[in-house]
Structures are given as C-alpha cells and as structure tokens.
Amino acid sequence: MNDVGRQFTPRHAIIIGGSLGGLFTAVTLRAIGWTFEIIERSPHELDSRGGGLVLQPDVLAALRFAGIRVTDAIGVPSADRIYLDRDDAVVYRNFMPQTQTSWGTLYSMMRATIPADQIHSGEEFVGFEPGHGKVRALFASGRSAVGDLLVGADGPHSTLRALLRPGSLPRYAGYVAWRGLAPERRVSERARSLLEGTFAFQQGPGHMLLEYMVPGEDGSVRPGERRWNWVWYRKVDAAALPALLLDRAGRQHSYSLPPGTAKQADTEALRADGRAMLAPAFQELMAATDDIFLQTIQDLQMDQMVFGRAILLGDAAFIPRPHTAGGSAKAAANALALALALRNDHAGIDASLREWQHQQREAGYRMTDSGIAMGQQIMSL
Numbered sequence: 001m002n003d004v005g006r007q008f009t010p011r012h013a014i015i016i017g018g019s020l021g022g023l024f025t026a027v028t029l030r031a032i033g034w035t036f037e038i039i040e041r042s043p044h045e046l047d048s049r050g051g052g053l054v055l056q057p058d059v060l061a062a063l064r065f066a067g068i069r070v071t072d073a074i075g076v077p078s079a080d081r082i083y084l085d086r087d088d089a090v091v092y093r094n095f096m097p098q099t100q101t102s103w104g105t106l107y108s109m110m111r112a113t114i115p116a117d118q119i120h121s122g123e124e125f126v127g128f129e130p131g132h133g134k135v136r137a138l139f140a141s142g143r144s145a146v147g148d149l150l151v152g153a154d155g156p157h158s159t160l161r162a163l164l165r166p167g168s169l170p171r172y173a174g175y176v177a178w179r180g181l182a183p184e185r186r187v188s189e190r191a192r193s194l195l196e197g198t199f200a201f202q203q204g205p206g207h208m209l210l211e212y213m214v215p216g217e218d219g220s221v222r223p224g225e226r227r228w229n230w231v232w233y234r235k236v237d238a239a240a241l242p243a244l245l246l247d248r249a250g251r252q253h254s255y256s257l258p259p260g261t262a263k264q265a266d267t268e269a270l271r272a273d274g275r276a277m278l279a280p281a282f283q284e285l286m287a288a289t290d291d292i293f294l295q296t297i298q299d300l301q302m303d304q305m306v307f308g309r310a311i312l313l314g315d316a317a318f319i320p321r322p323h324t325a326g327g328s329a330k331a332a333a334n335a336l337a338l339a340l341a342l343r344n345d346h347a348g349i350d351a352s353l354r355e356w357q358h359q360q361r362e363a364g365y366r367m368t369d370s371g372i373a374m375g376q377q378i379m380s381l
C-alpha cells in the first residue's frame with residue numbers, strides 16, 4: 001500500500017492481556033491513530049486484583065501522551081523514607097518525596113477510556129499465524145483476528161512467549177512477598193502519627209517489611225478513606241513453595257495466592273511471626289488486614305522482544321523485582337516508546353520495531369539487573 005493509502009487505513013494492533021501493560025499499549029497506540037482490540041483471558045474486570053505501587057515518571061508520561069487527565073487524586077504523597085526498629089524507633093530518616101498509587105487506580109483510569117467492544121474479556125489467546133506484514137491471532141473460542149501487530153502483554157507466564165520461545169520461564173528468586181491492604185481507619189492514632197506521610201521500612205536478617213499509603217478501594221485519597229499497603233519479603237525454600245501455594249480450597253497455584261485464598265494455618269503462622277519480629281506499628285497493619293495475599297518473587301530477562309510482527313512487553317519480556325518499584329513504569333515506558341517508534345515509521349514498521357527492541361531491551365536488562373542486586377542484598381542471599 002502506498003503512503004497516501006496508508007493515511008486512510010489505520011494500523012491495527014491485537015493486544016494480548018488487559019492488565020496494565022496491555023492498557024498502556026492500547027491508550028498510547030490510540031494516541032498515534034492506531035486501532036486496537038484487547039484480548040483478556042479473565043472474564044471479569046481486573047480492578048481489585050492489585051496492591052499498591054510507586055507512581056513513577058514513566059507512568060505519568062504515558063498517561064499524558066495518551067491524553068488521560070492526571071490529577072492529584074491519582075495517589076498519596078509521602079515525604080520521608082524511614083526505617084523502624086523492632087520497638088518503633090526511627091533509626092534512619094531521609095527526605096525522598098514520592099507518590100504512591102494503586103494498581104486499581106491506574107487500571108480504572110485507563111480502562112474507563114476504552115469502549116467495551118474493544119476489550120474481549122473471557123477470550124483466551126492460544127496461537128498465531130504470521131503473514132506478509134500481518135499476523136493472525138487465534139483464540140480458544142475458535143475466533144481469530146488479523147492485525148498489523150500482535151502484542152504480548154500477557155504477563156510473567158505469557159502464552160505468546162511460550163509459543164515464540166518454548167522453555168523461557170521465570171526463575172524463582174528464593175523469597176516471597178506477603179502483602180496486604182489495611183483500611184486507614186482501622187489503625188490506631190499512635191501508629192498513624194508515626195507512619196503517615198512516610199514510606200516506612202523495617203529490615204532484619206533475611207527479611208524486610210515496607211509500607212506506604214495508597215488510595216482507597218474506590219480510588220479516594222481523602223484522609224480516613226485511604227489504605228495502608230504493606231509488603232513483607234520472606235525467604236521460602238523452593239521445596240516448600242508448592243505446599244504454601246496450595247490454597248484453602250485445596251487448589252494448587254503456581255506463582256501467587258489471590259487475597260483471601262491462603263490457608264488459615266499459613267496466615268496465622270505469618271501473623272505470629274509478625275508479632276515476634278515486627279515493629280508494633282507494622283503489627284497493627286497486619287492485624288488490620290483481612291485478606292493477606294502472596295506473590296513469589298521471580299526473575300525473567302528476554303534477549304529478544306520482537307519476533308517479526310509479534311512482540312513481547314511488560315512482564316512478558318522482563319520481570320523486575322519489586323524493589324525497583326518499576327514493573328508498571330517499565331510497562332508504561334515500553335508502550336510509550338512503541339507508540340513513538342511507530343508514529344515515525346518512515347522506514348516501515350519492521351525497522352521501527354527493531355529500533356524499539358534495541359532501546360527497550362537495554363532498559364529491561366538495566367532495571368532487572370539492578371533489582372536482582374538489591375534483592376540479593378536485602379534478603380542476604
């Protein structure tokens with residue numbers, strides 16, 4: 001097709017995964033005039049699945065590029081980073097302002113801008129057929145779709161990656177993150193006055209707890225309606241993982257336990273450890289949390305993100321350890337860079353994709369390498 005014809009035929013992307021990586025890709029490609037459809041295996045809206053996250057400049061840049069209005073309601077600011085000892089004494093304080101938001105806040109902001117007919121929920125991607133400058137994606141329902149680009153934003157256990165590079169699996173890093181979100185009001189005035197406005201840590205031999213405040217479940221940032229987001233990193237032998245990942249209904253999970261599914265004996269043991277090991281303010285957060293959840297820490301680095309017209313981004317390509325506070329920022333940066341590369345694709349889509357891969361792969365290695373180094377140090381591995 002010549003350039004004149006191209007102006008009137010928008011390019012089309014088939015995006016696998018309707019989580020943050022997929023949504024960032026959709027809204028940034030839309031901003032350069034592409035059309036898209038999102039294929040999401042889960043039949044439900046995903047907005048209650050995530051915890052808190054640190055709001056990074058790459059996320060704001062992608063949202064602004066996409067024309068999504070960002071207000072102060074996007075998150076809760078903190079000023080100091082503090083480290084507590086076992087008795088709630090502040091042993092270290094450093095001014096390091098930042099804003100914390102929640103996975104659900106970012107998800108809802110982007111999801112609200114996408115018409116329902118562009119998201120196929122409950123549709124599972126199972127395969128693809130490359131063609132000349134096109135790609136056909138195949139779904140479990142028997143349906144298929146054709147686009148100019150197939151984007152694997154399908155997360156750490158990406159189906160597209162498994163098809164492109166069988167055997168390229170994330171590696172367990174030797175520790176897990178127990179996580180929770182406690183309603184702001186359930187915490188005493190004493191703990192609140194110590195923690196409010198901070199990003200707080202407690203570090204001990206082979207474990208670390210961190211806490212920061214995030215918007216409420218409904219996105220509210222009003223005092224009294226927010227939530228305390230806490231994460232406790234603890235070592236777990238690989239051999240003990242399957243038992244831990246067996247949920248209270250007897251279902252075996254592979255990598256994480258959603259809120260409310262961990263066995264009571266495991267959460268009780270965790271709470272008992274918390275009472276023995278943690279600062280009283282952190283013990284309060286744990287006591288005020290109904291549904292503790294679990295994520296295993298994993299590593300993944302892909303040396304290739306572009307395979308013809310099929311590409312991998314977000315956690316499907318690189319999984320940064322959470323110490324980088326960069327997983328969603330990397331997904332946003334991958335998506336924004338993709339849109340910028342494709343906006344000026346004078347040399348054609350394939351050349352733009354190669355250039356995009358070159359930049360994003362280097363950035364992926366840098367972030368994941370630094371997360372691995374931080375994790376080994378924090379966990380004394």
Ligand SMILES: Cc1cc2nc3c(=O)[nH]c(=O)nc-3n(C[C@H](O)[C@H](O)[C@H](O)COP(=O)(O)OP(=O)(O)OC[C@H]3O[C@@H](n4cnc5c(N)ncnc54)[C@H](O)[C@@H]3O)c2cc1C
Pocket residue numbers: 016017018019020021022039040041042046052053054123124125126153154155156157158159160177295296313314315316322325326327328329330331
């Ligand atoms: C303990 C922990 C703490 C974290 N903390 C932070 C933080 O502070 N800051 C931060 O930025 N990030 C953090 N992250 C990471 C962040 O959540 C992710 O990096 C980010 O959301 C990008 O994920 P993604 O969209 O690529 O993949 P995912 O969120 O995993 O989404 C993949 C989607 O693809 C769908 N899917 C999968 N296979 C198929 C298929 N075959 N067909 C159709 N759909 C499919 C899935 O249902 C899912 O919705 C943390 C992660 C962990 C584990």
